[in-house]
Each structure stands twice: as C-alpha cells, then as structure tokens.
Amino acid sequence: MDVHHAAATALTPRRAAPPAAPMPPLRFRELCETILAEVDRVIDGKAEASRVALTVLLAQGHLLVEDVPGVGKTMLAKTLARTIDCSVSRIQFTPDLLPSDVTGVSIYNQATRQFEFRPGAVFANIVIGDEINRASAKTQSALLECMEEHQVTVDGTSYGLSEPFMVIATQNPIEMEGTYPLPEAQRDRFMARISMGYPDEAAEIEMLESHQSESPLFSIEPVAEASDVASMIESVKAVYVSDPVKQFTVALGRATRTSERVRLGASPRAVLQLLRAAKARAALDGRDFVLPDDVAAMAPAVLVHRLILDRRAAAAGLTVAGVLDALVATVPLPSDGAARLRRQA
Known part of the structure; x- marks a missing residue:
C-alpha cells in the first residue's frame, strides 16, 4: 500500500466536529470547474465519469469503479485524489490482506507496558481500494463501518476518520478467478458505480499524444484543500x-x-x-x-x-x-x- 500524503487524523475517540461554512456559489462553481479540468488533463474522453466521481465526493458517498483492465479505473481515482491537498492512501487488495491492515491494530509497547493503536490505511481523506474483490470477505467487511459511520472500532474504542472521507474502489468484473465478489450488503455501501468504457478514437489518439513520454498524472497539482471540500459539502447540504x-x-x-x-x-x-x-x-x-x-x-x-x-x-x-x-x-x-x-x- 502506498501513502501519498501523511494522514492528519488525530487518533482520539470519535466526537462530532463543527461543520464548515458553506462556500459562496461563485467560488463553488469555479472550484468544481477547476477540479474537473485537472482530471480531464489525465483522463481523456471521460468527462461524465469524472463528473460523477466529483458528485459522489461532494455528496459524501463512496464510488465503485467497475470495468475491464487498462481503461483508467485506478488512474481516475488517483487523479481526483491528487487535485485535493489532503491525506490519500492506496490499498492494493490481495487474498492475504488482513482486516487489521485496513483498519489498524493495537500493539503492546513493552517500554510503556500499554497497548498502542497503530492506524491502518483507512485513516486518510481519500482511500483508493485497488481490486477490492481480490480480498477475502472478512477483509472486505472491515470497510463496512468505515464507509457507513466514518469511524473505526478496535478493541472497543471508536476512532473518528478524517473529514471529508471517501472510498474509491476498483474491480474487474471479467477476471473472476481468485476473486471474492462483493456481496449485496457491501455493494449497497457504495453511493454510485460507474464503468469507464473504452475511449472513442479521437480520445485514444489524444491519449497517445499526451501519455507517450510520461503520465500527465505526475504534473497534477492540488487545486483545492480538504477544508475547501468540507465547505463545498456544506453547500450541497443546503x-x-x-x-x-x-x-x-x-x-x-x-x-x-x-x-x-x-x-x-x-x-x-x-x-x-x-x-x-x-x-x-x-x-x-x-x-x-x-x-x-x-x-x-x-x-x-x-x-x-x-x-x-x-x-x-x-x-x-x-x-x-x-x-x-x-x-x-x-x-x-x-x-x-x-x-x-x-x-x-
């Protein structure tokens, strides 16, 4: 698993945080257009998929990106995450991944003679779960509380997750060997599911032009902060x-x-x-x-x-x-x- 930014979550028992102030309408629209423009620099010909991804983020939901390999599922998740200056983690789901790798684990410290909580990869604003259906059902279920209640409970103590919080998971619906299909209860936790699909001819030619030397992903700079997204979410609520x-x-x-x-x-x-x-x-x-x-x-x-x-x-x-x-x-x-x-x- 790769961590792109250091998580800023304070590991304290969960308590309600004061809501952010709604963003002015003009600033809201300008920031949305800027974020989508940055994503479109990397994801060619998939404006609607990018728009749905941003919609889910602002609606405080989670996104499932389901399609065949090589059409940009993980790239879309990474690009959206990079446009926001916040904590981001990536989990590569595999059959041997444990629930504690996702949520965290309590470890005994011999020096202090106390158990200390070591946070897992879910402690980030945006969590990218790559090939989520390759993990066991037990590991998949570790995300249920995180996605629904924005908290993690370990050894009877609940720890609040960063706000905003979003899970973007990918899966391949074609190659089913060695996979664990998501049960209905877990699929229901995702606000939306999208399929990338193949790009049209013009978009694919543009992709060859823009990606032949290096991925434009590396040139993406954050255009919004976590506090901006929190303010935009309050605007949506209103x-x-x-x-x-x-x-x-x-x-x-x-x-x-x-x-x-x-x-x-x-x-x-x-x-x-x-x-x-x-x-x-x-x-x-x-x-x-x-x-x-x-x-x-x-x-x-x-x-x-x-x-x-x-x-x-x-x-x-x-x-x-x-x-x-x-x-x-x-x-x-x-x-x-x-x-x-x-x-x-």
Whole structure:
C-alpha cells in the first residue's frame, strides 16, 4: 500500500466536529470547474465519469469503479485524489490482506507496558481500494463501518476518520478467478458505480499524444484543500428539495421493489443516497434546488449496482440498466413549477 500524503487524523475517540461554512456559489462553481479540468488533463474522453466521481465526493458517498483492465479505473481515482491537498492512501487488495491492515491494530509497547493503536490505511481523506474483490470477505467487511459511520472500532474504542472521507474502489468484473465478489450488503455501501468504457478514437489518439513520454498524472497539482471540500459539502447540504421531488424519488425507489422484473429492489439507504447525489448534481449545475431531472440522471449510477433481476427477466436477456430506464419512464414527473418551489422565508 502506498501513502501519498501523511494522514492528519488525530487518533482520539470519535466526537462530532463543527461543520464548515458553506462556500459562496461563485467560488463553488469555479472550484468544481477547476477540479474537473485537472482530471480531464489525465483522463481523456471521460468527462461524465469524472463528473460523477466529483458528485459522489461532494455528496459524501463512496464510488465503485467497475470495468475491464487498462481503461483508467485506478488512474481516475488517483487523479481526483491528487487535485485535493489532503491525506490519500492506496490499498492494493490481495487474498492475504488482513482486516487489521485496513483498519489498524493495537500493539503492546513493552517500554510503556500499554497497548498502542497503530492506524491502518483507512485513516486518510481519500482511500483508493485497488481490486477490492481480490480480498477475502472478512477483509472486505472491515470497510463496512468505515464507509457507513466514518469511524473505526478496535478493541472497543471508536476512532473518528478524517473529514471529508471517501472510498474509491476498483474491480474487474471479467477476471473472476481468485476473486471474492462483493456481496449485496457491501455493494449497497457504495453511493454510485460507474464503468469507464473504452475511449472513442479521437480520445485514444489524444491519449497517445499526451501519455507517450510520461503520465500527465505526475504534473497534477492540488487545486483545492480538504477544508475547501468540507465547505463545498456544506453547500450541497443546503441545496433545497421540494416535497414533489422527494415524492418522485421515493416513488422511483418503490417502483424497483414492486416490479415483477426485479428480485431485489432499492433499499431505503439507496433512495436517500440517490437524493443526496441529485443535490450534488444540482449544485454542480449552479442551482440551489433539485429538479426531477437531477434524480433521474443520477438513478443509473446510484441504483443499477444495487438491483438484482428476476430470473425470468435475466433469462429473457434484459439488463438491469434497461429495466431501470423503463421504470424511470413510468414514474410520473411532478410539475415543473412544483419542483422549483423554494423554501419560504
């Protein structure tokens, strides 16, 4: 495992930290554009994947990047991490990786005759988990508390993780030999899942031009600090959601649970994370309120990896993405005026 920056977490029992002040809208948008521009310097032709990754970061979620080898999964994670001046750690998941390698372990100090906690790689603002499905289920589960509660509990003591905190995990869905597929409970911890896909011809030619001598990753300089990201997160929290948009989000989640084509629908956690992602998307677009289009646009990234098709639907050749698109089309949209209702003073 590689540590790019020293972790700044104080290893003390978890306690609530005072929230940061929201960032001014103009500064928010300028910083988002700057971060995405830096990522686009390294990741050619994948603007939407970069945008979703930033959206998940600002929505306080975690990202699963799933695709075949060599399409830039780890590169995207590294690049986004380098644009922010914060603590970053990288874990190479392997079958012999232990849970204590992730969370940390208490070691007996003979000099002081006391146990001392040695933090694991998860004590960082951004944790890159490379090939997460190559670790055992026991090691994978070590991330569950970290991702959900932003804390680590070892020997009965809970230690708070750095804020902001984000896990970006990669996995290869093709090469399954010697892997441990993520169970549904663990996949549900990831706010969104994206696939990089192959670049188009123009982007691949541009990649040959820009990467032939050395990777542009090494020229990336931080354009934001951890405190900036914390302030941007507070701005996203302040984005207004009208009652009709909440009803639309819940109706979409319930539609996945009642569909005859879906065996496992979206959990309440999935519906909540869908709304949080929609708020971040609205903020990136320069709005302080959520539209139904924001919810619908984030639904594939947030819900597809959580749904399991009925056997008959799978046997008929249907895909989760196709079934979800059809469900989104069946949920009635609230009126535009109702969706734009602002909070009354």
